[in-house]
Amino acid sequence: MSLAEVITKSSGDGQKLKLEHLHMVYGQGAESVPVLEDVNLEVSDGEFVCIVGPSGCGKSTLLNVMAGFLPATGGTVTIDGEVVSGPDSRRILVFQERGVFPWLTVEGNIGFGLAKLSREERRQRIAHYVQAVRLQGFEHAYPSDLSGGMKQRLQVARALAVNPDILYLDEPFGALDFVTRVIMRGELHRIWQTERRTILFVTHDIDEAVQLADRVVVLSSRPARIQDILTIDIHHPRNISSPRYLELRDELLKQIGLAYEI
């Protein structure tokens, strides 16, 4: 081991997730469809990365590969130096809708991944995350009694409760109405600032990406390659009518091939 290697290893560059030459092909032979093509990305610990791209380009596939639900047909996903080979409670995928278990109460859902904890620890953890996503008073309610936004907050709470290193969010606010979506954005940002997890967030909403992300990864249309990575160099709280914000937003719109005017 050279001195340089020792230094980078011991100092820890904070790198969390690494995608190397990731390829994904659905089907076989003549009917095969390439979905991901040579995707390379490094995400550092505690970073908030948004992934945008034209619809159907393979954003969700990429997220499912990173979470270990789909085996890649080529390349590797590495987390903390360990190659991902399947789903794991250290990294939780939050789905767009219907992800909470309808047969469990709010408490039951948040405690779903906590079976190994003692009763007292579990109770504390549940109480903490009920508070974190502001579902106080609904502890014993079933998901059918919650609104769409509350269900998504519940899903995020259930994910955070198992203390994962990484959260993968697959258009988590995509099925919500505009106002709820904006509120949820603020909530997620607040939670991210207090809990400091690494977040990979797939969205088709450009504003969502510019408001939340440290960096925005733009994917090309299928087969998805990384077309560009934009660093959002605006401090929080972000002023959504500042020139820099609008500049970045325009840049992203241009990147995914949308004109300035309808």
Next chain:
Amino acid sequence: MKLPARFRPVLFIVLLLVGWQVAIDRHPGQILPGPIAVAGGIVDLLRHGILFKYIVASLFRVTWGFSLAALLAIPLGLMLGWFQRGEMAFYPLIQIFRPISPLAWIPIAILWFGVGDSAAIFLIFVGCFFPMLLIAMSAVRNIPSIYINAGRNFGLSSSEFVTRVLYPAVIPQLLVGLRITLGIAWLVVVAAEMISVNSGLGFLIVDARNAGNRYDLVVAGMVIIGVIGLLLDLAMRSLENVKSFHWSSSEE
């Protein structure tokens, strides 16, 4: 006059009974006994102490046939639904057996079990087994993949996965299945008792006709069968109302 909504069906039934009695009084004949004669038949059966005995005999056979079918068909169906190869192997076979009426099994049942309770129980079992099997298979297949993925994501072991995701996810459909098959069991027991035993409500109907054309007792038997069938269905329905069971109906 305002009548509470739940009394309206009762009032309607009373009106029909009165109409029935009036029609019988105006055209006396051999077509059908009137409601008063039928009520007399029920009293007769009660006085001789056989009504209660026959009801218990029928319920005993239904309980055994239905429980055995559920105990075998549900685990097997869940397994076949989960492992797609199993389903591919068994599906054609099940589809061939399913449309065979349980009544077609009567000769086989008597050949295998002789005349008696076992034959009747076997017929009920056959009548319930295949519908329950198919319902259990489709219940597993219809679990949204999102629940399965969420379960895998939280690192559940296989046995935890079965008890904490698979089982609660299929419960609502299984309850509907049990309700349907209990109805089938109640249909089949009457037919089975007409042929293979000498007790029970089905036997009562055949016996009342053979032993002197007591049609008041025939219709009395039919009424009792209908009322008990209704009570069984209500009991199954009350199961569906348990909060953590009936989630699917409220979710969609």
